Amino acid sequence: MSYEWIAVLMFSSLLLMMVTGQRVFGAIGFVAVVAALLLWGEGGSDMGFSSVMKLMKWNALLALPMFVFMGYVMSETRLADDLYRMFHVWFGPLPGGLAIGTVLLMVLISAMNGLSVAGMAIGATIALPELVRRGYDKRMVSGVIQAGSSLGILIPPSVVMILFALIARQPVSQLWLAGILPGLLMATMFVAYILIRSWLNPALAPAMPAEERASITRREKFALLRAGLLPLIIFAAMMVPFVNGWTSLTEASVIGALAAVAAAAVKRRFTRQVLEVATRSTLAITTMFMLIIMAALSFGAVFDGLGAGRAIQTFFLSDLGLQPWQVLVLMQASFLIMGMFLDDTAMLVIVAPVFVGLAKALGFDLIWYGILYTITCQIAYLTPPFGYNLFLMRAMAPPDFTLGVIYRSVFPFVGVMLLTLILVMVFPQIALWLPQTIYAK
Template sequence: MDYNLIALLMFSTMLLMMLTGQRVFGAIGFVAVVAAMALWGPGGTDMGFSAVMKLMKWTPLLTLPMFVYMGYVMSESRLAEDLYRMFHVWFGPMPGGLAIGTILLMVMISVMNGLSVAGMAIGATIALPELLRRNYDKLMISGVIQAGSSLGILIPPSVVLVLFSLIARQPVSELWLAGAVPGLLMAVLFIAYITIRCRLNPALAPAMSAAERAQITWPEKLRLLRAGLLPIFIFAAMMVPFLNGWASLTEASVIGALSAVLAAVVKRRFTWAVFETATRNTLAITVMFMLIITAALSFGAVFDGLGAGRAIENFFLKDLGLGPWQILILMQLSFLVMGMFLDDTAMLVIVAPVYVSLARALGFDMIWYGVLYTITCQIAYLTPPFGYNLFLMKAMAPPEFTLPVIYRSVFPFVLVMVLTLILVMVFPQLALWLPQTVLGR
């Protein structure tokens, strides 16, 4: 059988297994092991062991449990409640103010966590009940929480960018800095959409009543501003030593986790229950990531051994005869389609290695391309039918948030994300300016 047909059979089998409800790591690993043994005999199983050893030697992966733990400490110790109260008081008097405050809360959570799952948990437990109590439209509530939580994928310290650095062999510090401006730009565009929409239709997001505003004094407003210093403290404690070369990436992640614990201790909220829940959840997510990455690295080794990566490069570069930008657009469109069925980790370790080499062959900047990829992952998190955040929202929200409501709610925010993707593609300096300025790249 032709090697290209074998590669196509592997990929289609893996997708079919995922669509039937198999676990991601199980589907990927099963196809990799069966294909390796069928092609190269018993010796093919060495590919899996080589993938595990490759993963174990990559020390930046130690940052994953640190960032996840940081987010869960923030969530379980209710430190995020103080932030939400601050945004509620300052932005509540304007139409859509609490929705804007939710987006800003998610930005704050993003700089203390590298995943969207912590933002979803905080949004569903803290923001959602308050927004419902104030008669916000269900579509607005669902869209704001899902879109806001996805910012953790792009804003540093993003775990997705850490994983991309493994695939593309690029410095994590540059990728983090490159993701900061596009992430903040996307948050600003979310806020602009909410503001315009609520100005046109205030009933979607009623403002705080005059009686309630009168009860909030200026001393209380100023006191609540101190809650906003907490994420700045944690982010600075983590990033300043790292960017100045005083600490490695792994050491900086430990500093960040310890800073979150210290903040919880100072607030007298770091109980045994908080410690146990944060540790258990961190272990579960870390093991899940490790299993997926190990299985996908094995799959990638077999895929690359067949020469499938080179075949795809030749197909785009020679057979189709397309220009670099046309190929880049096709790559991004294919990521968007795959994101409807795969999660970001599966896409990263299965397809990204091929596309990274293709983007490098086309002469594109790999730091810039990493940001494009990560924004595409964000969009994939919100696109039906299998967007990750869609199902998290369904699991965490009250019964009245049905799947049709959840699906419809994300549509305008997905359009905003696509606009951000286009802006970063057209203006690469949005991603490259900060690394050039800070690190002299």
């Protein structure tokens, strides 16, 4: 059997195991180990061991549990309650104002945790009941919370970007900086969509009643602004020393975690129960990511050993005669299709051995390509039938938020995400300007 057909067999076996509900790391690791033993005999068993040792030597991976812990502390101590009250008061008078406040809340929460699931938990427990009570349309509520929470993987400190950086051998700091402007652009477009829809049909997102607005004093409104300083302080305490080179990524992650704990302690919300829940959740998430990365390294080693990456590059460029941009569009289209059935980590693991190397060979900037990948991950979180956020929303929302309502709610926001993806593809400087400017100094 030719190496090309062996690669096809590996991919098909991997997808079959995932479709049947096997754990992602188990499916990837099993295919990698079996393929290595069949191809190289006993010598192939060293690949798994080498992957473990390589994983243990990645100092940057120590930042992962710190960021996850920080996100869970922010979620469990409900530090977002004050933020939501601030946005409620300041944006409530606008049609769709509370939905706009929800998006802005998600932007600030994203700057503190780097996880979509943390944003979903906060949105479902804080924003959703208030939006429903105010008479907002269910599809508007569902779409806003799901789309807003997905910003957590694009705005730093994104955990997804850390994984991409480890696998693609790119500096995390530049990826984080590259994600800021696309993330803010996408959030702005979410807000613009909400404003337009609310203006065309005010019944979808009614404004705060005049009586309630009159009952809020100016002093109370300005006092609530202090709540917005908290995430900015945590974000600045973590990012400023890191970007300026005063601390490493690991040290910055520790500063962020300590800042979140300190903020929770000042608010008198950091209890033993919070510490236990945050620690247990961090351990579970970190272990899962490490197992997936270890399996991905084994899979990638086998795939590289077959020369499959070079074969695919030759097929696209020589056999089909495609231009680099055409290949890039095909790669992004395949991401979008896979995102309908797989989560972001599985997508990265499956295609990293091929697409990252192919993008580099085609001359594309891997920092920019990492942002394109991250945006497609966001879209994958929302696209039926197996979008991650769709099922989280169904689990957290009231019973009257049926799966049909949740599915239909995301399509306008997916359209906004696709438009952002196209803009970043056509104008790479949207992503590259900030890291290039800062690192040029």
